[in-house]
Amino acid sequence: MTAPAVEIRGARLSFGHRVLWSDFDLTIAPGEFIAVLGPNGSGKTSLLRTLLGQYRLDAGEVRVAGSVGYVPQQRPHDEDVPLRGRDLVGLGVDGARWGVGFRRRAARRSAVDAAIDQVDARAFADAPLGLLSGGEQQRLRVAQALASDPAVLLCDEPLLSLDPKNQARVAQLIDRRRRAASTAVVFVTHEITPILPFVDRVVYLVDGRFRIGRTADVMTSETLTELYRSPVEVLRVAGRLVVVGADDASCHGQVDAGQVPGTNEVVPETGR
Numbered sequence: 001m002t003a004p005a006v007e008i009r010g011a012r013l014s015f016g017h018r019v020l021w022s023d024f025d026l027t028i029a030p031g032e033f034i035a036v037l038g039p040n041g042s043g044k045t046s047l048l049r050t051l052l053g054q055y056r057l058d059a060g061e062v063r064v065a066g067s068v069g070y071v072p073q074q075r076p077h078d079e080d081v082p083l084r085g086r087d088l089v090g091l092g093v094d095g096a097r098w099g100v101g102f103r104r105r106a107a108r109r110s111a112v113d114a115a116i117d118q119v120d121a122r123a124f125a126d127a128p129l130g131l132l133s134g135g136e137q138q139r140l141r142v143a144q145a146l147a148s149d150p151a152v153l154l155c156d157e158p159l160l161s162l163d164p165k166n167q168a169r170v171a172q173l174i175d176r177r178r179r180a181a182s183t184a185v186v187f188v189t190h191e192i193t194p195i196l197p198f199v200d201r202v203v204y205l206v207d208g209r210f211r212i213g214r215t216a217d218v219m220t221s222e223t224l225t226e227l228y229r230s231p232v233e234v235l236r237v238a239g240r241l242v243v244v245g246a247d248d249a250s251c252h253g254q255v256d257a258g259q260v261p262g263t264n265e266v267v268p269e270t271g272r
């Protein structure tokens, strides 16, 4: 049996009186793709921060095998920042490992090139970042995270504010990498649809409670109704996984009922 990429045992994290999760167990295999879902404030980013070593658990333990790469949310780069895509990716390989000297500089350059190639970004890697599209910038951020050859890739809503085509492209690049290099992926998202084909298991957090399991088992009306403690319907509509709840505020995220034609007819509003 191969050693796990991530092992979390009996974990508890709280801020003041607020317990984000406790008795949390999760073992992630190399190459496994985990989606972390849940409403605002349910502790998704805190889970990533714990894996990054930024938050200390109140109880339990967390172990991460090897190095960690981090892909943040997409945010536009200032047009005035004189940074090229290649420079951004280079930040991912900088460190004591490379040092100085001609040979090391050459090795560093080939590590940067390899990361740029992994996200098919060679055509625009030398352009100023501020002039690139959101999708292109995000591919370079994925390259930056991959440049250190991580065993675990942590993604914090990296598809936010990308159009569906670029969402699909970035998600496919991450999937390709985990298949090619057995990199475990922990992917925080509000919308599971763009990563649905790739997800092995879902961690769904709601108000201190959680469910962990295969997508087909967790993303059901029954399971989410139990988790939210209010009526929730999970629908497949035109290839999207749509979560519609009695309390839309707590059930935001996947898709607004209003965005999906006919959803309101399929699921009458409940409880209000």
Ligand SMILES: Nc1ncnc2c1ncn2[C@@H]1O[C@H](COP(=O)(O)OP(=O)(O)OP(=O)(O)O)[C@@H](O)[C@H]1O
Residues within 6 Å of the ligand: 015, 020, 038, 039, 040, 041, 042, 043, 044, 045, 046, 047
């Ligand atoms: N360093 C901290 N100190 C105090 N409270 C914190 C800290 N970090 C997070 N929290 C609190 O923990 C809760 C969970 O935050 P977290 O950012 O993990 O949620 P999230 O599920 O990622 O939310 P969102 O979907 O809005 O990004 C929030 O109530 C937040 O205010």
